[in-house]
Amino acid sequence: MKRVIIAIVTLVGAVLCSAPVRVYAYCDTYDGPVVKEAQAALENGDVTPVLKWVSLEAEPEVQDAFNKALGVRGISPQTKEVADRYFFETVVRLHRAAQKAPYTGIKPPGTPIDPAVREADNALERGNADNLVRQVSDQAALGIKNRFADAFEKRAKRNMSVEAGREYVKSYIELIHYIEGLVQAAKGQQKKHDLIDTEV
Numbered sequence: 001m002k003r004v005i006i007a008i009v010t011l012v013g014a015v016l017c018s019a020p021v022r023v024y025a026y027c028d029t030y031d032g033p034v035v036k037e038a039q040a041a042l043e044n045g046d047v048t049p050v051l052k053w054v055s056l057e058a059e060p061e062v063q064d065a066f067n068k069a070l071g072v073r074g075i076s077p078q079t080k081e082v083a084d085r086y087f088f089e090t091v092v093r094l095h096r097a098a099q100k101a102p103y104t105g106i107k108p109p110g111t112p113i114d115p116a117v118r119e120a121d122n123a124l125e126r127g128n129a130d131n132l133v134r135q136v137s138d139q140a141a142l143g144i145k146n147r148f149a150d151a152f153e154k155r156a157k158r159n160m161s162v163e164a165g166r167e168y169v170k171s172y173i174e175l176i177h178y179i180e181g182l183v184q185a186a187k188g189q190q191k192k193h194d195l196i197d198t199e200v
Helices: 002-016 033-044 048-053 056-072 077-098 115-126 130-155 162-186
Strands: none
Touching: 033 048, 033 056, 033 077, 048 056, 048 077, 056 077, 115 130, 130 162
């Protein structure tokens, strides 16, 4: 079951490439699991649950940031806000580094996240991937249909001129690459996406 969930989450990453709204890596947001776990760690005074989000080599830096944040966050509400943000940014930055992905800051609450990505979390909570499979399958099907329709329309004009032919080839390549990406992700051959950001 775990392999199925990971394959589906990876497939979500491939499908998100076609989303019309800009979608950020889930773990780069205040609504994502990394910041939520970091918040809980500060409230509970225990950094241990956060360490799974970073590499072994990054643990000392996370521990240091945690200790510094705990040491000053009780001074004032303003200090707490700054200390917490310092800790969150440290954890997210090091998580991204472990994924070999760039860190561009933490995106604010309400940042657009594809519903299928949120459903991945819900599915893991429920222990049932059926709704997640439906959502991802629907998005993948829509992506295929849209690209197919564009390529099919341009195919009819492909020999009318060199320019028309190039437009068809461009559309054809986009369709084929999209399908290849979906198939590779479904087979678990695509590079893991950050959700565990698994870009989560």
